[in-house]
Amino acid sequence: MRRADRLFQIVQILRRERRPTTAEAIAAELETSKRSVYRDIAALMGQRVPVRGEAGIGYVLDGGYDLPPLMLTSEEAEAAALGAQWVEGHGDPALARAARDLLAKIAAVVPHEMAPLITDAVARTAPGWRIASDSVDASRLRAAVRSGSKIRLTYRDERDRISERMVWPIAIAYLDAARLLAAWCELREDFRSFRLDRIVAADILDQPYPARPAALRAQWLARFRDGAG
Numbered sequence: 001m002r003r004a005d006r007l008f009q010i011v012q013i014l015r016r017e018r019r020p021t022t023a024e025a026i027a028a029e030l031e032t033s034k035r036s037v038y039r040d041i042a043a044l045m046g047q048r049v050p051v052r053g054e055a056g057i058g059y060v061l062d063g064g065y066d067l068p069p070l071m072l073t074s075e076e077a078e079a080a081a082l083g084a085q086w087v088e089g090h091g092d093p094a095l096a097r098a099a100r101d102l103l104a105k106i107a108a109v110v111p112h113e114m115a116p117l118i119t120d121a122v123a124r125t126a127p128g129w130r131i132a133s134d135s136v137d138a139s140r141l142r143a144a145v146r147s148g149s150k151i152r153l154t155y156r157d158e159r160d161r162i163s164e165r166m167v168w169p170i171a172i173a174y175l176d177a178a179r180l181l182a183a184w185c186e187l188r189e190d191f192r193s194f195r196l197d198r199i200v201a202a203d204i205l206d207q208p209y210p211a212r213p214a215a216l217r218a219q220w221l222a223r224f225r226d227g228a229g
Contacts, residue, residue, distance in 0.1 A: 003040070006030055010040055011049065011061065020058025080106055090174055092138035092196075134179060134196040138172060141181055141196075144204045145169045148213040151183070154200040162200065167192070168209035170217045182220055184211070191220050 013026055023037040030037070041059060044051050053059035080102075087099040144151055153165040167183035174180070178195045185192040 007040055007044060014059060014061035020053055020060050022058045023055060092134060094139040136196060136199045136202045138196060140204060141169060142172055145171060148208045150205045150207045150209050152203040152205060153194060155194055156198045156200055170213060170220055184216060191223060
């Protein structure tokens with residue numbers, strides 16, 4: 001790998017990670033030596049790239065620094081295409097439309113030789129699900145997730161029982177053949193998932209819930225990874 005390419009990849013790694021990344025981890029990903037990484041980090045700092053950290057602890061890239069956003073490798077272009085294809089086939093109508101727009105925008109600005117990777121990816125995602133239409137507008141639920149607003153739900157469970165719930169929405173999730181609203185349920189005092197096609201009504205309140213959405217999502221993800229969600 002040329003040194004210029006390696007410097008670019010180091011910036012990409014630091015931009016991708018939220019925690020300090022050690023020289024050892026960078027060296028392992030780039031298949032180079034830690035000594036080369038130390039020299040490259042020093043070179044980046046000398047070019048005024050805002051890298052902070054030190055040997056043995058790790059490095060971070062300060063916010064506010066960016067590279068041209070569409071300097072994509074062929075694998076990155078393929079990943080973008082596959083991700084957008086999946087959303088187009090599995091997301092709600094608003095997200096599916098956004099995915100098609102995203103593919104068109106990327107294909108219009110990447111170099112000509114990379115356009116086929118976007119429009120005709122080598123690997124293709126599976127066709128979209130055939131599921132019941134959502135009974136609520138998923139875009140409204142996403143807005144509540146972003147604003148951290150409480151939602152008063154009327155929900156019909158798999159036994160056709162109706163319940164009223166006050167929930168703190170944290171994510172729209174995709175599992176098996178359903179779209180789900182992941183939320184903290186005040187009634188159960190725990191995380192719960194609600195199928196969008198079973199939500200009878202959703203009243204989004206002008207009332208933020210008393211928790212940081214990002215922190216609540218992190219707890220939910222940790223629970224989900226442990227298999228208890």
